[in-house]
Amino acid sequence: MSEDLSARTLDPDNPALPSALAVPHLAFAEPGTRIGSAGAAELAETVRDRSGDGSVDRVVARIREGLTVVAAAVEDGTALCAGQHQPVGAVSEIVGVGTLPTPRRRGLGLAVTAALVADARSRGVETVFLSAGDEDVARLYARLGLRRIATALIGRPAAHRPGRRVFVSGKRRLNTVKTTTISDGQGRTLWSGADRPGRMHDQTALRTEGIAEQLRLHPDVTVDVDEGYRGLANEFPDQVSAPPHKPTEDVPEGEKLGWREARRRQSSRRFCVEHANAEHKQWRPLQRYIGRREHSAETHRAVAGLVSDRAARRATVRRASTEIVLARQTAC
Template sequence: MHEIRLLLASRGFAVPDRPGLRLHTLADVFAYAKAEGVDLCIDGTEAQVRRPKAGRSGRKAFVSGKKEQSTAKTTTISDGSARLLWSGADRPGRMYDQTAMRPEGIAEQLRLHPQVKAKVDEGYRGPANEFPGQVQAPPRKPKDEAPLGEKYAWREARRRQSSARICVEHTIGEEKKWRPLQRYLGRRESYAETHAAIATLVSDRAARRPTRRRTSTELVLAHQTAC
């Protein structure tokens, strides 16, 4: 089982309409997005893991402030059609989303590929402030004394931004259909390898899925823009 898991984890992630191409690193993902004009959607996900024994160093690092339990965190990247392009940066659950991606070199990739754009949630506010033209985060909440119209505009802008990046949530949902990623009962040291093995299988299935069809509203807007 360990040998098969290792083989699956090292395969890389499938690319839509490119059977012979696999994405292994974050640099591969950004190079593909630049070549194909793909907008990326980035988000983190957590899976419950076994809690380290009392007194062991690093025990608190796995306690997630969001879920209030011991978790492992993984970053997922998809395209606009909810097809998995990359999954990695496995870190203890207490770590912030943007902090988990820093060692992977996301800032360097954004500098090297200024044409690539990404949609993120509030957990990636740092990269959004550093690269405002590339990384789109939810708008900041107005102050309590702000006019009512400004608050309504903020809610609508936040809703549109959330709707634009909902595809990566669907991608994470496909991964969470696998029971080991809902609650991992194995050794924490093997979680990253297990997650990568499952993610490659999810990417293979997603790569064969056709591109999302545009809704009637999108078709009307596209026609009006062309006219």
């Protein structure tokens, strides 16, 4: 870590607090210690997306009450790494320590953890503990003098029991893995990947994979997306087309009809990707995946490769226009 970058605790009025609370969301989307793709642009977008959900205000209230302490490594007013500890009497747990994927391997995580430990001890805490996500992270924490005392096993409630929804996601309430698919206008698979947990937002999965950056590098590429990628359409209005905003109830009926027609046309243009998804689901391994979770992404990519090769051999079909054209003109 450079000399001009140090980890410190943040007071509730610190302008870097919103970015400090947003960093772990991007960090845990790309787990591990390897350098990733999400950087300052993705962090700024995450801060904007979370600005109205009240999460910052809730943490500010906990800081003022002494229930939470936030520490961060801040550079140019933006947090690159952040974490928290939750003191309760003589015990405190360190949680949510995460480093923005692009500036990893600079010792930021260790510095933030050390700052949290120092703050906890200054408050009279006798026992500080945390949970490491994997062996690589555990070895880093051991450098601070933390030692392994136990292995945590997390149980989940049975199906249809209270609390089950915390552990599952998806329309069918199953443990799911989300895959992003890109097709051309003919419904032929061009790319399939960005495998992420089902609880992750579609747009977050796309950004952490670096797809948004490709749009910035290739301004001539245009994309049709659904409502889940509204933020991407706002960032690239000339390249990304999302469904039009629904008009208010007090607008003239003509504007409502125009909105329905514009929405229908946009839906018709992007429906080709649903045909691409349907081709993937025709393969039995993806209809109901029962293998190990760590092999899911590799299995899906293998199927997507076969689907893409087959689709590439299909002839291009001219699509009929869905535009409404003037059939005849009459005098009024």
